[in-house]
Amino acid sequence: MALRIAFFGTPAFAVPTLDALLASRHTVVGVVTQPDRPRGRGQQVSQSPVKERAGIAGVPVLQPIRLKGVEFLDAFGAWNADLAVVAAYGRLLPQALLDLPPLGLINVHASLLPAWRGASPIQRAVLNGDATTGVTIMRVVLALDAGPMLARVEVPIAPDDTSGSLERRLAVAGASLLRDVVDRLGDAPVPELTQDDARATLAPRLEKHEGQIDWARSAHQLDRHVRGMQPWPGAYTFVDGQRLVIRDAAPVAFTAHRAAAGQVIAEDGDAVIVACGGGDYLRVLTVQPDGRRMMTARAWLAGRRRITPVQFGEPA
Numbered sequence: 645m646a647l648r649i650a651f652f653g654t655p656a657f658a659v660p661t662l663d664a665l666l667a668s669r670h671t672v673v674g675v676v677t678q679p680d681r682p683r684g685r686g687q688q689v690s691q692s693p694v695k696e697r698a699g700i701a702g703v704p705v706l707q708p709i710r711l712k713g714v715e716f717l718d719a720f721g722a723w724n725a726d727l728a729v730v731a732a733y734g735r736l737l738p739q740a741l742l743d744l745p746p747l748g749l750i751n752v753h754a755s756l757l758p759a760w761r762g763a764s765p766i767q768r769a770v771l772n773g774d775a776t777t778g779v780t781i782m783r784v785v786l787a788l789d790a791g792p793m794l795a796r797v798e799v800p801i802a803p804d805d806t807s808g809s810l811e812r813r814l815a816v817a818g819a820s821l822l823r824d825v826v827d828r829l830g831d832a833p834v835p836e837l838t839q840d841d842a843r844a845t846l847a848p849r850l851e852k853h854e855g856q857i858d859w860a861r862s863a864h865q866l867d868r869h870v871r872g873m874q875p876w877p878g879a880y881t882f883v884d885g886q887r888l889v890i891r892d893a894a895p896v897a898f899t900a901h902r903a904a905a906g907q908v909i910a911e912d913g914d915a916v917i918v919a920c921g922g923g924d925y926l927r928v929l930t931v932q933p934d935g936r937r938m939m940t941a942r943a944w945l946a947g948r949r950r951i952t953p954v955q956f957g958e959p960a
Contacts, residue, residue, distance in 0.1 A: 862922030
């Protein structure tokens with residue numbers, strides 16, 4: 645049976661799922677996304693990627709400030725949706741909304757629940773050094789990402805994956821999985837598996853300050869940090885009080901005299917070698933000074949006017 649579906653989503657991660665629904669036998673009767681907000685370096689007010697896609701498809705869009713407000717609930721109810729699909733909408737949904745669609749709400753969550761419940765599951769998996777993650781389709785309940793699971797798919801994390809590259813693969817995997825679940829829901833109830841709350845781990849929303857590099861950590865930990873903080877907020881350090889974002893780095897085997905953690909001890913092609921707190925070394929290839937373009941670490945080093953040893957760390 646073809647279903648009438650309402651879609652909740654905001655960032656680029658959600659667009660493949662919306663596309664999958666638009667290409668299915670079902671009808672997307674409306675989209676709910678976050679209000680237009682200032683984005684980017686220029687802080688220009690812009691639409692979310694989901695709103696842009698909905699506009700191209702000619703799908704009605706709601707951008708409520710208050711999800712519990714009568715105005716929004718009435719407008720949503722007028723869509724007469726059989727089912728609502730949520731993919732990275734970015735806000736907790738009230739019970740009054742959960743009660744409206746006859747088939748309820750299901751969510752595309754970028755982890756293998758009950759692992760990494762919360763707003764930043766992709767980043768937390770990379771930062772933690774997980775070898776595998778995935779996507780779970782589950783029922784939306786009031787408790788955060790705690791609803792019964794309808795389907796899961798595993799996705800390996802490559803050694804060079806950033807949060808950004810992993811997110812793109814998870815978005816595609818999630819879209820395919822979600823379409824399959826929705827097709828089955830249109831024909832018959834789908835078996836559900838209750839999550840084991842005792843095995844749950846949390847993935848709180850990533851904060852900008854978390855990007856700062858702690859050079860006392862090992863090179864392998866810092867490798868995960870650099871990759872996990874891409875594309876936002878970026879893994880950053882300070883040199884002479886100036887912020888420097890490390891865009892590309894990896895552990896490297898290197899023999900040198902003992903050096904303080906965070907000290908640049910050598911050049912290596914277009915990269916520089918930095919001592920880490922674990923007694924090992926990180927090869928930093930690409931950096932981005934505040935307000936400037938990305939460049940090789942060697943080019944950045946050559947542009948410094950000081951001849952004193954370079955020490956990464958706290959702002960001066």
